Amino acid sequence: MSPRSLVRRHLSVPLVVSFLALFVALGGAGWAALRIPPNSVGNAQLQNLSVGSAKLRANSVGSSKISPGAVGARQVNSSQVQLRVTSSCLLGAVQSFSASGNVTCTPALPGEYGTRPQTATLTPSQQQIASVALPSGQAGSSYLVIGTVQVGAVEAVAPQSVQVSCSMSLGSSATDGDFDGNLGGANAGDASGTISLVLPVSILGSPQTAAIECDALGSPASPAPTVNVTATIHAIQTAVNADS
Incomplete structure (x- = not known):
């Protein structure tokens, strides 16, 4: 019996249907991703910490997308972002600011x-x-x-x-x-x-x-x-x- 005759014998209709079902099952997630309606994924559909910086396009999150008061000292890297200034000096006596918001004053002679x-x-x-x-x-x-x-x-x-x-x-x-x-x-x-x-x-x-x-x-x-x-x-x- 030749190999061609073996192929003819095994390519039955049920087998072809099975292959098609397997293809749809494996490729369905990608197809569904292309068909998600706009604004259909929100907080309720996302797990906590499931979206990080690696999943965000550069400059895609601006001030209009952040709720007032949502970003504070605990949400920022203090080595990269200076916090709000919390102290003060006499006029003209400011020497430097720290990332935590503290001010170093230059000793000034009294008026x-x-x-x-x-x-x-x-x-x-x-x-x-x-x-x-x-x-x-x-x-x-x-x-x-x-x-x-x-x-x-x-x-x-x-x-x-x-x-x-x-x-x-x-x-x-x-x-x-x-x-x-x-x-x-x-x-x-x-x-x-x-x-x-x-x-x-x-x-x-x-x-x-x-x-x-x-x-x-x-x-x-x-x-x-x-x-x-x-x-x-x-x-x-x-x-x-x-x-x-």
Whole structure:
């Protein structure tokens, strides 16, 4: 019997049908993949973690495809993506940012404001001797304001006492100091001294002015003693809010 006759004997109809069924079974998945309706596969049809970066085309996922708040610190690689900045520095003092959002600040000298020495001859009426305007920034600033008043008094009649009173104020905050001298008689006809004034203040909103005012009283009052003063103000910034 020849091989051709064997082929003819075994190619029966049931055998051909079986081959066709096997072909459809093996190729059906590929055919079905080509026939899936649009938007028919969603979260319910996908297993958790079944779709990773290897299954996504480059640049196929943008901001429009991500729900607000869906991507946070746990979802990103902190070595590749910098997180939201969580701290701050003084204006101009930012040195660097870390991937976790922390800020390294450059040590900065505090702001300083002051006056040149201002001189005046005092009378019994209080008068302003020196002043300086201090800025606040948008969120406020704190200062340590230091005032110094050098006093020199000369008698007009012997004996005579003199009292010099000075105050330093900014807004509703104020401090004061005095100098008392006994002139003539058993004492010298002149006297000198220093009045020191220290005032911590906080400024919010518009700039405010720190000022020194002084007056002098003699006893006897007439003729009045000669009282000259020299005043200076020095303000050191102690704190500035980050938003300033």
